[in-house]
Amino acid sequence: MKNLIKISVALLLVVFVGCKSNNNTHNHDAANHSHENDSRSNANYFGNYTLVNADFGTETVVTVDVNTRTMVTNALPNHKTGTFPNPGNPNTISAQNKTYRFPLNPKYTGNATWAREPGIALNGVKFEPGTAEVVVCDTGENYRVEALQDVIDLGLDFNHAHVQPTGAYHYHGSPTSVIENLDSGNDLVHIGFAHDGFPMYYSKSGKYKPSFKLLDGNREGEDCTYTTHRTIDISVGGHHDGTYGSDFEYVAGSGDLDECNGITIDGNYMYLVTNEFPYISRCLMGEVSQDERAGAGIGQGRGQGERPNADEIFEKMDINKDEKLSENETKGPLKDSFTKIDLNNDGFITKGELMEFSKSNNPRPQRERN
Secondary structure, X not given: OHHHHHHHHHHHHHOOOOOOOOOOOOOOOOOOEEEEOOOOOOOOOOOOEEEEEOOOOEEEEEEEOOOEEEEXXXXXXXXXXXXXXXXXXXXXXXXXXXXXXXXXXXXXXXXXXXXXXXXXXXXXXXXXXXXXXXXXXXXXXXXXXXXXXXXOOOOOOOOOEEEOOOOOEEEOOOOHHHHHHHOOOOOEEEEEEEOOOOEEEEEOOOOOOOOEEEOOOEEOOOOEEEEOOOEEEEOOOEEOOOOEHHHEEEOOOOOOOOOOOEEEEOOEEEEEEOOOOOOOOOEEEEOOOHHHHHOOOOOOOOOOOOOOOHHHHHHHHOOOOOOEEOOOOOOHHHHHOHHHHOOXXXXXXXXXXXXXXXXXXXXXXXXXXX
């Protein structure tokens, strides 16, 4: 990685590439910037830049050519973090080896496409607002836990971030330290790029409001549990309070931002990271490939706020991680239908058997969009 940094810096010294503008993007000069141990910078991050911080081990190089913005990074944040591991997050931050490519001339489609990982902060750390945490009820309901809630401790730090088992530090909400470091005095702070190429901003005044509302009424579900290294009982009853993604619905025009937390300002489309749900865009309005929207190559995604699929339920129930479910490990509808799902009658349900049963017996309707 360090050799790559040296090579990239050398190229930056001899190559100057203009940042090509179009009707949908901001027009900026692609100047070269190198930041050693910077805690605050007013630099233009729309062009080539190198961000190296010896204190935190950050190594990020961005180069711009006629069509593509390429980021090569070890994805280590250039700021202080909370303590990891911690009781809610047992993982340790470690360097990654990532290369991201963003279209320099993004194409707005107006069609929302789900994105597990919508974009990357300017320091190389990814935005990933959703979680893989699921509460499972014996009565059949399954609820995807939001990262920013008070029911289950997921070990987030003051940057609304924590660490995946791979060692990847990632933001679930507004990246506090990134915003502070990049604050140049304006209300809108440029903090990253979405995978479709459009920029990501944070409004210090919070003037741009999302268009999501909490659902009326109460949740349903009895005998519900959340399982990690241990199983704890969770009560899901009561009103929709934002603990789960399915507590929210998109109401077009109720706020300033669209379904993907995006907005057009002065003729330029951008995404806003907000202090309110969905916090970070969970879909993209520009052209983007499946690999880009999935980030790490996870397959098909879901609409915002939808409940977990059969594959995710299997992972949560497989307590001993032997890639199969015994009848004692299953709950609710899976336990009731155990013999039907166990196609070879060997006393276990495999992931393939569960996926096949789910596909043929419980197809999921597509989410309608306004």
